[in-house]
Amino acid sequence: MSENNIKILILHGPNLNLLGTREPEIYGAQTLEAINQDLSQLARELEVQVDCFQSNSEGELVDKIQQAKSEYQGVVINAAAYTHSSIALRDALIATGLPAVEVHLSNIYQREEFRHHSYLASVVVGQISGFGPQSYHLGLRAIVHQVRKGK
Numbered sequence: 001m002s003e004n005n006i007k008i009l010i011l012h013g014p015n016l017n018l019l020g021t022r023e024p025e026i027y028g029a030q031t032l033e034a035i036n037q038d039l040s041q042l043a044r045e046l047e048v049q050v051d052c053f054q055s056n057s058e059g060e061l062v063d064k065i066q067q068a069k070s071e072y073q074g075v076v077i078n079a080a081a082y083t084h085s086s087i088a089l090r091d092a093l094i095a096t097g098l099p100a101v102e103v104h105l106s107n108i109y110q111r112e113e114f115r116h117h118s119y120l121a122s123v124v125v126g127q128i129s130g131f132g133p134q135s136y137h138l139g140l141r142a143i144v145h146q147v148r149k150g151k
């Protein structure tokens with residue numbers, strides 16, 4: 001497989017469709033669409049392909065992770081509030097066996113105690129938290145590096 005065929009799935013969890021409309025002091029002013037456009041641009045620079053998918057439904061995210069195995073080589077995931085609650089997403093990530101990077105716009109460790117625990121953190125390659133939309137960019141660079149290293 002040529003390096004150009006690397007495909008990365010970028011997953012956005014619940015309420016991230018509201019980005020840019022509310023709580024800009026925490027999550028920034030950029031819309032999800034703008035973040036996805038920037039990620040597509042970065043993907044071109046890195047010579048990889050990305051698909052972005054947002055859902056408010058835990059089951060849809062689980063389905064997407066399960067289906068990822070046949071099409072993608074890595075995952076970048078901001079599971080949003082499911083980060084702190086979802087054993088189902090954790091199990092789906094384990095089941096695919098794909099390398100994944102967990103990202104958060106805000107620094108979850110500077111926020112409420114209930115955000116300090118992530119069910120995903122111990123099954124992903126690593127976590128990036130607190131850099132706003134840059135967290136996704138760093139996450140994409142990190143997963144591409146990881147996939148290329150593993151080839």
Ligand code: CA2
Pocket residue numbers: 014015016018019020021022023027078079080081082083103104105106107108115
């Ligand atoms: O900092 C992050 O990226 C989070 O994953 C965002 C989640 C939060 O539950 C996590 O603890 C940290 C919340 C996403 C909600 O996004 C909104 C965007 C605009 C307006 C309201 C919510």
